[in-house]
Amino acid sequence: MDLTFDRQHIWHPYTSTLTPLTCYPVTHAEGVHLYLEQGDQLVDGMSSWWSAIHGYNHPLLNQAAHQQIDKMSHVMFGGITHQPAIDVCKKLLSLAPSNLQQVFLADSGSVAVEVSLKMALQYWHAKGESRSKFLTLRHGYHGDTFAAMSVTDPDNSMHSLYKGFLPEHIFADSPQGNFWQEWDESDIEDFRHKLTQHHQQIAAVILEPIVQGAGGMRIYHPEFLRQVRQLCDEFNLLLILDEIATGFGRTGKLFACEHADVQPDILCVGKALTGGYMTLSATLTTQKVADTVCGGEAGCFMHGPTFMGNPLACSVASASLDIIATEQWQTQVKQIETFFAEELVQFESYSEVKQVRYLGAIGVIETHNPVQMENIQALFVEMGVWIRPFGRLIYIMPPYISQPEHLNKLLTAIKSALNTPECFNQ
Numbered sequence: 001m002d003l004t005f006d007r008q009h010i011w012h013p014y015t016s017t018l019t020p021l022t023c024y025p026v027t028h029a030e031g032v033h034l035y036l037e038q039g040d041q042l043v044d045g046m047s048s049w050w051s052a053i054h055g056y057n058h059p060l061l062n063q064a065a066h067q068q069i070d071k072m073s074h075v076m077f078g079g080i081t082h083q084p085a086i087d088v089c090k091k092l093l094s095l096a097p098s099n100l101q102q103v104f105l106a107d108s109g110s111v112a113v114e115v116s117l118k119m120a121l122q123y124w125h126a127k128g129e130s131r132s133k134f135l136t137l138r139h140g141y142h143g144d145t146f147a148a149m150s151v152t153d154p155d156n157s158m159h160s161l162y163k164g165f166l167p168e169h170i171f172a173d174s175p176q177g178n179f180w181q182e183w184d185e186s187d188i189e190d191f192r193h194k195l196t197q198h199h200q201q202i203a204a205v206i207l208e209p210i211v212q213g214a215g216g217m218r219i220y221h222p223e224f225l226r227q228v229r230q231l232c233d234e235f236n237l238l239l240i241l242d243e244i245a246t247g248f249g250r251t252g253k254l255f256a257c258e259h260a261d262v263q264p265d266i267l268c269v270g271k272a273l274t275g276g277y278m279t280l281s282a283t284l285t286t287q288k289v290a291d292t293v294c295g296g297e298a299g300c301f302m303h304g305p306t307f308m309g310n311p312l313a314c315s316v317a318s319a320s321l322d323i324i325a326t327e328q329w330q331t332q333v334k335q336i337e338t339f340f341a342e343e344l345v346q347f348e349s350y351s352e353v354k355q356v357r358y359l360g361a362i363g364v365i366e367t368h369n370p371v372q373m374e375n376i377q378a379l380f381v382e383m384g385v386w387i388r389p390f391g392r393l394i395y396i397m398p399p400y401i402s403q404p405e406h407l408n409k410l411l412t413a414i415k416s417a418l419n420t421p422e423c424f425n426q
């Protein structure tokens with residue numbers, strides 16, 4: 001591959017044109033493995049950012065894509081409908097929290113979040129109340145488009161760069177207590193305070209249930225979420241749950257909100273929706289929210305992407321949800337969680353390690369020093385694994401089909417990195 005061209009002309013996520021880092025050329029992927037041009041076989045620890053939950057090149061997903069592409073890959077969704085959209089929405093509603101009745105299909109996670117915020121704003125507009133603030137948590141992540149970024153952690157997403165353009169919302173402290181520790185009542189105090197103080201301006205609360213992903217890989221206590229739901233009910237506020245990372249079994253429950261036994265008013269899903277094949281997301285809501293929105297001045301929900309309900313993506317998503325419906329993921333994710341509980345926690349004895357956290361098929365090592373990206377990436381590739389850390393976080397969320405031998409390989413590589421001072425900026 002022409003890596004020089006790539007380096008000189010192609011932007012990768014969060015990269016500099018002045019100091020582009022090495023990119024590794026992947027030619028194909030199969031099961032839990034990525035294959036490099038040089039012939040290396042890497043065990044994937046990232047599921048391509050939470051998405052490839054069933055592994056790569058899956059026969060059932062391939063079949064769904066092939067069959068659909070021979071019929072039509074795309075057709076507009078305005079005034080037209082098709083079987084793949086009906087199938088995927090039916091299956092989504094059968095899996096999602098039972099109060100959700102309406103599905104809006106969108107093209108990426110960030111757009112699903114934008115849609116959820118617009119729904120909340122239109123909801124209050126229709127009720128004749130002007131409410132334009134959102135309450136969220138520090139260390140959250142909801143995407144890179146503007147509205148999504150405005151409710152993402154202000155420091156991590158560098159709100160200062162966009163000051164004057166970015167709307168300002170309300171941030172409560174994120175819970176400190178770990179999922180596995182005792183609940184500490186003071187963890188909800190700041191949230192309760194901010195909500196009580198500002199509730200008349202707040203259109204909705206938006207947060208990631210149980211696991212805060214890209215904003216810090218924090219895994220918090222279900223009691224926090226339970227109390228958030230109670231407070232939203234008490235003050236009559238909408239609760240938007242962003243399950244774009246956590247949805248479809250990743251945390252050991254089909255949706256992370258099930259850990260707290262709560263239901264959202266609006267739910268965002270994406271990432272693993274197509275098993276990592278294509279970009280597709282969805283925003284689900286209740287009949288009440290949908291009907292209120294549509295009873296307002298606009299008379300409809302004001303959004304409609306060109307590639308809305310893309311049949312190819314819908315048919316693959318539909319096949320992925322069939323695999324989910326077999327419930328194999330439950331034993332697979334449990335097996336990975338048990339492995340983390342036994343093996344990953346031992347990493348706490350390393351001097352470089354500050355804390356180890358895990359839940360379901362998510363394993364996180366927080367280090368004292370930030371990683372030296374170029375070096376640690378090269379070491380991981382040399383050790384035959386694909387792990388992409390950031391800052392002080394080395395984390396893995398492998399495909400559900402990963403076997404102990406694959407998980408062992410991932411942990412051996414992390415061990416080796418922790419023993420290599422060049423992998424960290426001191």
Ligand SMILES: *Cc1c(COP(=O)(O)O)cnc(C)c1O
Nearest residue numbers: 108109110141142143213244245
């Ligand atoms: C990845 C992610 C998003 C954004 O999804 P994109 O598909 O990258 O736009 C939003 N929320 C959460 C929790 C995510 O993990």
